Amino acid sequence: xxxxxxxxxxxxxxxxxxxxxxxxxxxxxxxxxxxxxxxxxxxxxxxxxxxxxxxxxxxxxxxxxxxxxxxxxxxxxxxxxxxxxxxxxxxxxxxxxxxxxxxxxxxxxxxxxxxxxxxxxxxxxxxxxxxxxxxxxxxxxxxxxxxxxxxxxxxxxxxxxxxxxxxxxxxxxxxxxxxxxxxxxxxxxxxxxxxxxxxxxxxxxxxxxxxxxxxxxxxxxxxxxxxxxxxxxxxxxxxxxxxxxxxxxxxxxxxxxxxxxxxxxxxxxxxxxxxxxxxxxxxxxxxxxxxxxxxxxxxxxxxxxxxxxxxxxxxxxxxxxxxxxxxxxxxxxxxxxxxxxxxxxxxxxxxxxxxxxxxxxxxxxxxxxxxxxxxxxxxxxxxxxx
Amino acid sequence: xxxxxxxxxxxxxxxxxxxxxxxxxxxxxxxxxxxxxxxxxxxxxxxxxxxxxxxxxxxxxxxxxxxxxxxxxxxxxxxxxxxxxxxxxxxxxxxxxxxxxxxxxxxxxxxxxxxxxxxxxxxxxxxxxxxxxxxxxxxxxxxxxxxxxxxxxxxxxxxxxxxxxxxxxxxxxxxxxxxxxxxxxxxxxxxxxxxxxxxxxxxxxxxxxxxxxxxxxxxxxxxxxx
Numbered sequence: 001x002x003x004x005x006x007x008x009x010x011x012x013x014x015x016x017x018x019x020x021x022x023x024x025x026x027x028x029x030x031x032x033x034x035x036x037x038x039x040x041x042x043x044x045x046x047x048x049x050x051x052x053x054x055x056x057x058x059x060x061x062x063x064x065x066x067x068x069x070x071x072x073x074x075x076x077x078x079x080x081x082x083x084x085x086x087x088x089x090x091x092x093x094x095x096x097x098x099x100x101x102x103x104x105x106x107x108x109x110x111x112x113x114x115x116x117x118x119x120x121x122x123x124x125x126x127x128x129x130x131x132x133x134x135x136x137x138x139x140x141x142x143x144x145x146x147x148x149x150x151x152x153x154x155x156x157x158x159x160x161x162x163x164x165x166x167x168x169x170x171x172x173x174x175x176x177x178x179x180x181x182x183x184x185x186x187x188x189x190x191x192x193x194x195x196x197x198x199x200x201x202x203x204x205x206x207x208x209x210x211x212x213x214x215x216x217x218x219x220x221x222x223x224x225x226x227x228x229x230x231x232x233x234x235x236x237x238x239x240x241x242x243x244x245x246x247x248x249x250x251x252x253x254x255x256x257x258x259x260x261x262x263x264x265x266x267x268x269x270x271x272x273x274x275x276x277x278x279x280x281x282x283x284x285x286x287x288x289x290x291x292x293x294x295x296x297x298x299x300x301x302x303x304x305x306x307x308x309x310x311x312x313x314x315x316x317x318x319x320x321x322x323x324x325x326x327x328x329x330x331x332x333x334x335x336x337x338x339x340x341x342x343x344x345x346x347x348x349x350x351x352x353x354x355x356x357x358x359x360x361x362x363x364x365x366x367x368x369x370x371x372x373x374x375x376x377x378x379x380x381x382x383x384x385x386x
Numbered sequence: 387x388x389x390x391x392x393x394x395x396x397x398x399x400x401x402x403x404x405x406x407x408x409x410x411x412x413x414x415x416x417x418x419x420x421x422x423x424x425x426x427x428x429x430x431x432x433x434x435x436x437x438x439x440x441x442x443x444x445x446x447x448x449x450x451x452x453x454x455x456x457x458x459x460x461x462x463x464x465x466x467x468x469x470x471x472x473x474x475x476x477x478x479x480x481x482x483x484x485x486x487x488x489x490x491x492x493x494x495x496x497x498x499x500x501x502x503x504x505x506x507x508x509x510x511x512x513x514x515x516x517x518x519x520x521x522x523x524x525x526x527x528x529x530x531x532x533x534x535x536x537x538x539x540x541x542x543x544x545x546x547x548x549x550x551x552x553x554x555x556x557x558x559x560x561x562x563x564x565x566x567x568x569x570x571x572x573x574x575x576x577x578x579x580x581x582x583x584x585x586x587x588x589x590x591x592x593x594x595x596x597x598x599x600x601x602x603x604x605x606x607x608x609x610x611x612x
Contacts, residue, residue, distance in 0.1 A: 001494055001497030001498060001500055001501045001510060001514075002501055003501055003502075005490075005494060005501070006487075006498075006501065009487070009489040009490055009494070010489060012489065013488070013489035289485070290487060293481070293485050293487065293498075294498075295446070295470065295473075296444065296446060296473065296479045296481075297474065297479060297498060297499040297546070298470055298473040298474025298475070298477075298499055298502055298550075299470060299501070299502055300467050300471070300502065301466065301467065301470070302467075303501075303502050379446045379447075380441050380446045380447035
């Protein structure tokens with residue numbers, strides 16, 4: 001006979017009361033688990049979109065002139081002198097605090113070249129970085145350029161100039177093989193010839209110069225605006241802009257939802273704890289006679305407290321496990337309804353452990369007062385109930 | 387100077403219950419002693435103060451005044467936890483209406499006082515089964531209390547009271563809820579425990595109990611008459 005036998009026995013005997021106690025914990029824990037799963041899915045969803053959008057930080061040389069271009073339409077007709085960075089300077093980006101969060105750094109050089117007597121845009125890129133960044137670039141045939149003497153044409157320019165994959169194109173007197181033609185993207189690259197960075201710099205006479213750098217920063221809850229500031233500090237001559245404000249504002253919405261979830265969780269947990277407290281108090285009051293017997297046969301007040309708290313701990317474990325399972329089931333069912341293209345993020349084992357600990361802690365906290373009351377019950381008073 | 391020659395000595399005992407302005411003198415003045423291996427019947431009508439006296443002797447109820455010495459130990463100079471240990475070691479309680487724990491089996495109920503002692507499980511089992519056999523319930527050790535008759539439940543209560551082999555057994559109206567035949571069986575059981583060396587103190591209003599006791603103490607209006 002040990003004290004835990006008494007706790008087990010009482011739980012088995014008072015199934016109805018214990019059910020309500022566990023219910024209080026299950027409601028609290030499952031609400032927290034559901035809300036956390038929803039915010040986790042929302043965050044993942046937004047981050048995936050961020051990744052699909054490509055660069056979220058763009059660095060261009062600072063200019064005092066205002067842009068007269070909107071949505072690809074140039075209304076000024078004035079050609080400003082294009083300013084560049086030194087390629088060597090780009091190494092400084094590695095010294096920013098959040099460098100490890102910069103997943104892709106794609107430098108470019110831009111400039112005009114002549115093809116069949118026409119001025120066209122040449123964009124020099126590091127193909128490996130650029131293709132990782134522009135996941136929406138699809139070739140129509142052939143392969144993406146791998147050599148210095150290969151180029152890739154935008155869909156619009158290929159049609160206008162009449163080039164096909166495998167053909168030879170002459171850029172300012174230098175011959176290049178058309179390795180592939182891009183499918184239409186609806187963006188500036190439709191009108192550009194894309195060549196390797198080194199070859200483009202030589203063709204444009206801009207050795208070791210860069211016109212712009214596109215950067216993809218990706219991590220859960222990355223401080224994009226902070227990283228933008230860190231880069232801007234390192235490159236005082238550059239204008240560093242965080243892109244995709246719309247997505248960022250969605251992240252703010254998620255933050256708001258997170259705060260809301262936290263608030264709801266706290267309220268639900270408080271209600272759950274209150275239910276545990278009331279049920280435990282009821283249980284202790286009902287057991288006055290029993291506690292009197294325990295005290296009369298030599299149980300110390302600490303022993304009585306142990307019995308009550310052990311019950312609370314056992315019920316906390318049950319409530320935590322059930323709350324975690326039910327919370328995940330609700331999240332699994334509700335996420336596809338609540339979030340477009342949203343899928344349940346999966347079971348998080350760490351959250352499971354935290355849930356159980358949280359339920360046990362709540363149950364113990366809510367049972368402290370009833371346990372204290374029971375343990376300090378005057379044995380003679382308790383025995384008067386006999 | 388107090389001469390300690392007896393197992394239990396009660397000196398100048400008073401107990402007043404107070405509720406608001408109302409004071410009730412449950413025990414007005416009591417002085418008596420009980421020797422080792424005595425079988426004492428404390429007789430008195432309802433409200434005479436006998437149950438209060440029993441709870442004070444059982445280290446459960448702090449007296450308003452006076453001193454109670456058990457084996458030279460001044461009970462109410464001890465802390466609450468020390469008194470709990472004293473009860474565990476010295477006292478076996480038998481309550482009116484049996485007061486068994488309904489969700490524990492006979493064996494578990496009998497083992498209950500040993501839940502807070504440091505004995506090994508095997509020894510606890512052995513001691514409990516021995517006591518259950520002693521009260522004649524060997525075949526029913528795995529039954530729950532509500533599967534037993536009143537007399538059998540009282541026997542379980544007796545087994546629980548003696549399992550730790552306490553020197554003193556305090557019984558509050560042990561035959562109050564039993565028919566005369568079963569009551570006689572229980573009293574004979576208590577008598578045999580007394581013969582085995584336990585000091586038995588029974589509180590009752592039933593005059594028939596006197597016949598089993600070696601001595602009786604009459605309690606009336608909060609005072610005792612040996």
